[in-house]
Amino acid sequence: MLLNDIMSRKVVDAVYIIAEIGQNHQGCVETAKKMIWEAKKAGCHCVKFQKSDLPAKFTRSALNREYISDHAWGKTYGEHKEYLEFSKDQYLQLQAYCKELGVDFTASAMDERSLEFLADLNVPFIKIGSGDANNFPLLKKAASLDLPLVISTGMQTMQTVERIVHTMREAGKQNYALMHCVSSYPTAPEDCNLQLISLFRRRFPDVVIGYSGHELGVVVSQAAVLLGARIVERHFTLDKSQKGSDHRCSLEPQELKALTAAISNFELSSVSLSPKKIFQKLNGSRELEAALRDVENKTILPCELPCRNKLGKSIVAARSLKKGGRLQLADMAIKVSEPSGLTAEVYLDIVGKELADNIGEDEPIYGSSIII
Ligand SMILES: CC(=O)N[C@H](C=O)[C@@H](O)[C@H](O)[C@H](O)COP(=O)(O)O
Numbered sequence: 001m002l003l004n005d006i007m008s009r010k011v012v013d014a015v016y017i018i019a020e021i022g023q024n025h026q027g028c029v030e031t032a033k034k035m036i037w038e039a040k041k042a043g044c045h046c047v048k049f050q051k052s053d054l055p056a057k058f059t060r061s062a063l064n065r066e067y068i069s070d071h072a073w074g075k076t077y078g079e080h081k082e083y084l085e086f087s088k089d090q091y092l093q094l095q096a097y098c099k100e101l102g103v104d105f106t107a108s109a110m111d112e113r114s115l116e117f118l119a120d121l122n123v124p125f126i127k128i129g130s131g132d133a134n135n136f137p138l139l140k141k142a143a144s145l146d147l148p149l150v151i152s153t154g155m156q157t158m159q160t161v162e163r164i165v166h167t168m169r170e171a172g173k174q175n176y177a178l179m180h181c182v183s184s185y186p187t188a189p190e191d192c193n194l195q196l197i198s199l200f201r202r203r204f205p206d207v208v209i210g211y212s213g214h215e216l217g218v219v220v221s222q223a224a225v226l227l228g229a230r231i232v233e234r235h236f237t238l239d240k241s242q243k244g245s246d247h248r249c250s251l252e253p254q255e256l257k258a259l260t261a262a263i264s265n266f267e268l269s270s271v272s273l274s275p276k277k278i279f280q281k282l283n284g285s286r287e288l289e290a291a292l293r294d295v296e297n298k299t300i301l302p303c304e305l306p307c308r309n310k311l312g313k314s315i316v317a318a319r320s321l322k323k324g325g326r327l328q329l330a331d332m333a334i335k336v337s338e339p340s341g342l343t344a345e346v347y348l349d350i351v352g353k354e355l356a357d358n359i360g361e362d363e364p365i366y367g368s369s370i371i372i
């Protein structure tokens with residue numbers, strides 16, 4: 001698999017291209033198959049889905065909340081997500097179809113149960129999406145598997161990215177990649193912060209860097225490659241005007257084909273071009289200039305806050321907890337919670353802390369729930 005050769009640095013002049021079908025299949029296996037066929041025809045190496053075990057990823061109140069949106073497939077968020085989730089049998093059908101066509105098949109593991117599910121399916125690699133980039137228990141579990149990992153870094157600070165790298169190092173994990181990503185749909189050019197690809201490459205010279213883009217069009221993703229991204233992931237759709245949160249910032253087959261063709265025409269090496277040269281090479285537009293602007297550090301951007309509030313993970317009670325007790329690891333789970341609680345990132349920091357309140361199972365743990 002090309003991804004293994006890129007991760008081991010055997011290949012430095014090729015780019016592994018992932019068509020993120022995600023939930024753009026509208027809950028329909030036949031549509032998913034059509035998308036797989038089109039992605040393969042467009043020159044992608046891989047098609048990716050999103051796998052969630054709903055009670056493992058979301059708290060009950062997050063699943064029961066009303067989902068009022070033009071993109072909703074159900075009255076509650078849980079019904080909406082259930083509609084878009086494929087069963088094991090459907091995953092097996094899609095996997096077999098990909099094998100027939102000769103395209104890699106995988107999904108992002110949105111929780112620990114989904115990670116086990118995907119490992120069981122024997123996918124060629126596991127994607128950890130931005131919503132779990134600060135979910136260190138999931139990252140550790142993923143690192144312990146004998147599978148390559150592709151980890152996105154949207155909605156995170158540089159400090160968190162450093163912690164991911166540290167976690168991988170501690171686990172002895174070498175076959176993993178970090179994806180620069182901005183979790184805003186669609187991402188405005190000035191928020192694309194492409195120069196973070198160069199910053200990642202300088203700061204983490206041993207790690208392959210990729211780009212998971214949510215901007216409109218293909219030119220910014222081409223620039224990402226010229227800056228050194230060797231994995232590119234873009235959402236894919238058969239029709240951008242369809243119902244669903246991600247269609248608008250997805251690429252249609254012709255655009256995806258244009259992207260893979262442009263990338264295959266680049267003469268790539270381990271040395272990247274300067275932003276100025278990239279601007280010239282791609283017949284620079286204002287949009288590209290904005291995407292290539294100087295960036296000092298990686299922060300959580302204001303445009304990422306809606307996604308972070310909706311899909312960022314919190315620490316919640318894994319069982320009913322009593323005021324005065326001291327938090328143990330087994331007392332906590334990491335889920336999307338409504339309302340949200342303490343960020344997943346501080347999970348280990350609050351072990352041993354005394355509880356100021358009773359907390360029901362599946363309810364968020366707040367800063368005010370613990371005595372510092
Ligand atoms: C952060 C993250 O997981 N983002 C994913 C990948 O980019 C998205 O595809 C979301 O699943 C999608 O936008 C959610 O939409 P809704 O809430 O309508 O199901």
Ligand SMILES: C=C(OP(=O)(O)O)C(=O)O
Nearest residue numbers: 050108129130152181212
């Ligand atoms: C959330 C995902 O991706 P990203 O963070 O790269 O957008 C995903 O792959 O499920």
